[in-house]
């Protein structure tokens with residue numbers, strides 16, 4: 001794999017390759033380039049995951065002609081599909097090297113060490129929502145119980161925006177979550193459940209169930225279940241399978257036609273070698 | 274912190290006093306929530322209803338500045354019920370008898386009279402803390418920024434030692450430091466009376482060690498705290514001021530008084546990233562490099578020294594702080610030459626026991642927690658394991674003292690000040706971020722709806738707040754997060770300079786920390 | 802499309818037991834009578850459902866959380 005990546009970089013098949021490099025025993029998202037080609041020797045494939053395609057989107061926004069190589073698990077590939085559908089990246093400009101992937105209702109047979117259930121505390125199980133439950137179990141809560149449990153989880157939110165910032169398919173130039181007519185600003189506790197529901201609605205037909213948001217959430221809010229719910233509704237109502245379909249969602253909260261410019265919400269940082 | 278951040282998750286009980294943790298230390302709040310979800314008990318004592326109060330088994334609003342009384346009241350109950358750790362007290366501490374005598378006077382009724390906390394709540398929070406080991410006590414500026422700041426801190430230590438919670442994993446007394454590197458700055462001798470690792474300047478052996486290393490004689494006199502500098506400026510004794518990475522024009526108490534003092538200076542140098550309020554009035558501004566533009570280390574609240582790595586070269590003619598200081602020193606006649614911050618770090622480690630085992634290579638990405646006295650030492654996740662630094666842990670018998678200023682007929686409201694989640698300190702870095710600016714564009718004053726009804730003001734109305742020091746105007750935000758009779762102002766906003774109202778004359782006699790957390794004010798609606 | 806959007810919203814609000822608080826009906830400008838009926842019926846329904854339970858989580862957090870605890 002390393003040889004292939006090196007030859008891509010040398011021959012100019014790609015301008016950059018996005019993967020992970022081992023630094024002090026930690027896999028760090030890394031942008032490999034021809035100028036520092038020896039770094040490819042430290043490339044690692046490990047359970048570590050990051051939304052590399054988000055970095056790709058940011059790069060393409062700066063330089064629309066850039067050709068990008070990327071280490072891709074199945075979730076990365078689903079995200080790439082969504083980004084193609086929404087005109088954030090062009091399929092011709094991306095080449096991938098495949099790596100192992102994670103189970104999801106969007107792809108049944110797979111493995112991903114990240115998703116091995118961690119321990120969920122007894123109190124959270126009693127009053128909140130166990131992040132490892134299946135969506136059916138959460139849907140089965142009665143109205144009051146469901147409300148209490150979700151609101152318990154949302155009350156923990158510290159509005160760090162980690163969920164938005166990590167999400168590979170969050171690319172809007174102007175974010176509704178920053179819009180103070182839509183979501184109240186100012187104090188903590190944030191405006192709940194509006195903050196979470198606004199984000200959920202925007203994820204219908206977009207969320208590719210990678211779980212990175214939940215992984216990023218410092219408060220362990222079961223965000224993945226919430227977005228599975230909106231995707232489930234999209235699937236039931238429209239038979240639309242996010243991340244595998246090459247068409248735009250038949251139903252879009254953002255408007256019927258996509259007119260967003262490919263502009264990231266913040267300048268490229270972090271991935272610079 | 275005596276203990277590590279991750280250990281909070283394994284506490285049997287977390288007791289938070291004077292810290293709005295979700296807003297000011299959000300990733301520590303994450304550990305608190307995780308502890309709670311795993312089954313720990315949570316107690317919150319704060320004059321305000323903070324976000325974590327929602328999750329607490331017991332949450333009390335004790336009156337501003339009444340911390341010593343509250344903590345003494347808890348110890349009163351612990352001793353009465355026999356919940357104290359007798360073996361631990363006998364073998365590891367001293368001064369217990371005086372403490373017992375003192376807290377015996379703090380009956381629940383007396384505590385209620387001072388703090389307003391219901392005796393039933395007091396007993397329940399005490400029971401939860403004392404009977405769910407290990408108890409982790411977290412505090413922040415709500416404990417320290419008082420005329421009795423040192424007493425408050427000592428009372429927290431008394432309580433934790435009484436239960437035998439100091440020197441055990443998952444327990445401890447854990448001050449949450451206000452900035453990413455305030456621990457590091459203090460460790461490096463950024464205090465008027467010590468050099469690195471808290472070695473006293475007054476100690477001749479210390480001076481000799483450093484004089485030898487630096488090839489220059491060190492003065493024996495200690496420096497001034499900022500609280501002492503202001504009168505010295507006014508008296509004309511202090512003529513020049515060199516401010517590095519601070520914005521005292523906004524952050525220091527009694528704005529008018531401080532500005533008056535600034536004007537008396539002959540020369541003001543400010544080293545800053547941006548043209549802060551203080552930099553704007555400086556004679557010379559030295560452009561410092563930002564965190565992304567420099568190499569070095571930070572030491573965080575859990576004593577973990579971590580590397581920071583330069584991402585880009587400094588923009589324009591800015592320089593890393595160490596380079597500016599070296600050049601300045603060289604220009605002033607003492608040649609200070611280093612090729613990189615690592616050389617400085619190695620020199621410091623050679624002179625400082627708690628850092629002696631650290632090097633850039635060892636720190637790596639994970640960092641190391643001091644004390645780390647030699648090259649094979651793994652670092653210290655929690656302090657005082659087998660014995661205290663001074664040998665035995667000392668109990669201090671402390672009586673309750675009122676804050677310097679209490680509400681009266683003329684100034685009927687308690688004012689307390691603090692932070693909100695989207696901004697950092699005086700906002701020099703955060704207010705220029707569009708995403709953070711969206712969260713909170715300007716200052717405000719939190720008022721309870723009942724008080725607002727009395728003042729005949731509504732949400733968003735402008736009010737004038739006055740204290741004995743001055744007046745400011747701010748828009749009202751109605752909230753039940755403050756108790757009736759108390760109002761809250763955030764400190765981040767230059768156009769609503771909260772510290773016009775606070776008191777520079779009121780500070781802790783030992784630590785010299787000003788009483789930012791308690792002042793008396795009056796409020797009336799602004800009529801145009 | 803509208804019906805699907807509303808169905809979507811109802812489904813989502815279903816997580817909180819609030820799906821009955823959204824209602825969709827088609828009424829032409831000529832159907833004044835139907836308008837009155839639908840609005841009256843829906844108003845009645847909302848009244849019978851009582852106030853929106855969500856603000857309680859903000860304003861009386863401890864009570865709401867205590868409710869969640871059992």
Ligand code: SF4
Nearest residue numbers: 167207208210211213
């Ligand atoms: S799981 Fe979370 S991070 Fe991943 S695509 Fe869905 S919303 Fe975005």
Ligand code: SF4
Nearest residue numbers: 157158160161163217
């Ligand atoms: S990551 Fe979690 S805590 Fe942060 S804003 Fe999102 S939901 Fe809230």
